[in-house]
Amino acid sequence: VEGIPSAGTFEGIPKIRKVAGASAGPRCKDKVVIITGTNSPLGIGRATAHQYAENGAKAIFICDFDSKYLDIHKREINSLYPAVDVHTRQFDASDEASVKAVVDEAVEKYGRLDVFFANAGISSGKMFYDYTAEEFMKMMKVNALSVFLAAKYGSRAMLKTSPSKPYPSGSIIGTASTAGIRSNAGTTDYSAAKAAVISIMQTCSYQLSGTGIRCNAICPGLIETGMTNAMFESARARGTEKKIGQLNPLKRGAVPDEVARVVLFLGSDEASYMNGQAIAVDGALSAGHPYVL
Numbered sequence: 001v002e003g004i005p006s007a008g009t010f011e012g013i014p015k016i017r018k019v020a021g022a023s024a025g026p027r028c029k030d031k032v033v034i035i036t037g038t039n040s041p042l043g044i045g046r047a048t049a050h051q052y053a054e055n056g057a058k059a060i061f062i063c064d065f066d067s068k069y070l071d072i073h074k075r076e077i078n079s080l081y082p083a084v085d086v087h088t089r090q091f092d093a094s095d096e097a098s099v100k101a102v103v104d105e106a107v108e109k110y111g112r113l114d115v116f117f118a119n120a121g122i123s124s125g126k127m128f129y130d131y132t133a134e135e136f137m138k139m140m141k142v143n144a145l146s147v148f149l150a151a152k153y154g155s156r157a158m159l160k161t162s163p164s165k166p167y168p169s170g171s172i173i174g175t176a177s178t179a180g181i182r183s184n185a186g187t188t189d190y191s192a193a194k195a196a197v198i199s200i201m202q203t204c205s206y207q208l209s210g211t212g213i214r215c216n217a218i219c220p221g222l223i224e225t226g227m228t229n230a231m232f233e234s235a236r237a238r239g240t241e242k243k244i245g246q247l248n249p250l251k252r253g254a255v256p257d258e259v260a261r262v263v264l265f266l267g268s269d270e271a272s273y274m275n276g277q278a279i280a281v282d283g284a285l286s287a288g289h290p291y292v293l
């Protein structure tokens with residue numbers, strides 16, 4: 001395998017060839033990272049920014065359509081991890097010029113981009129026959145086009161600036177959903193958009209053959225975030241919270257940090273052979289038939 005140096009021998013047998021940068025210590029040391037969908041105080045994006053900061057990232061661009069909490073997030077991250085450069089950007093993740101601009105800025109400031117986590121998303125919940133074509137296209141735009149744009153501009157920057165082509169190189173991660181793996185009652189447009197995210201990441205991983213850039217989709221199950229908070233709150237108020245996780249083998253929903261840790265892994269050099277995958281972080285929701293046990 002080219003790019004992974006041999007490590008010598010021990011008593012005549014070869015030592016294990018280890019991936020550069022994947023040793024013990026901060027797992028994403030000095031990485032330059034863009035994360036979209038980071039404003040929500042309860043969201044996966046914010047939790048992921050904390051994981052990258054805790055694990056040695058040099059710079060993190062936290063970007064969101066809604067900028068209400070971005071400065072607070074920046075101050076909090078800096079209070080915990082003062083060495084990290086945190087940049088806030090109010091932007092629409094489905095707007096081509098905005099995505100290009102933040103990638104250009106990362107390259108201009110730091111000379112490279114290592115990780116693009118395209119996480120911004122919106123949800124829905126009407127019957128499919130009640131949707132207008134415009135509503136359907138908005139879902140595709142925010143949830144799927146945004147991931148395509150992250151892959152397009154993220155990979156262009158990584159191809160130009162990767163310090164050690166062809167290996168290891170950059171990582172692009174798109175947030176899909178278990179709804180993109182299997183149908184999800186009541187969310188036709190959401191499921192379609194999330195299936196598109198998986199398809200975009202898998203196709204890009206092939207089109208980027210030989211570059212070392214890895215593209216993966218994560219597929220969260222039921223996570224308590226800004227998107228699902230109302231549902232959890234109303235179940236708590238009715239005393240039916242346990243029912244939410246009833247069909248899940250782990251019998252619960254998850255917190256954003258449980259997804260963030262997987263995203264950290266995918267962005268790190270430890271995930272050097274993870275490419276083109278749809279990784280479910282769902283407590284096995286998508287793994288079997290939901291019999292009540």
Ligand code: NAD
Pocket residue numbers: 036037038039040041042043044045063064065066091092093094119120121122123142175176177178219220221222223224225226227228
């Ligand atoms: P959240 O609502 O807490 O966070 C989503 C963030 O995306 C918000 O801050 C929102 O302002 C931002 N956003 C929306 N449209 C945007 C746009 N056009 N440009 C930039 N930012 C935009 O919800 P979350 O659960 O943390 O969502 C993160 C991702 O996880 C989404 O893609 C969502 O579809 C996905 N997801 C969530 C769950 C879950 O159970 N919560 C399950 C599967 C997938």
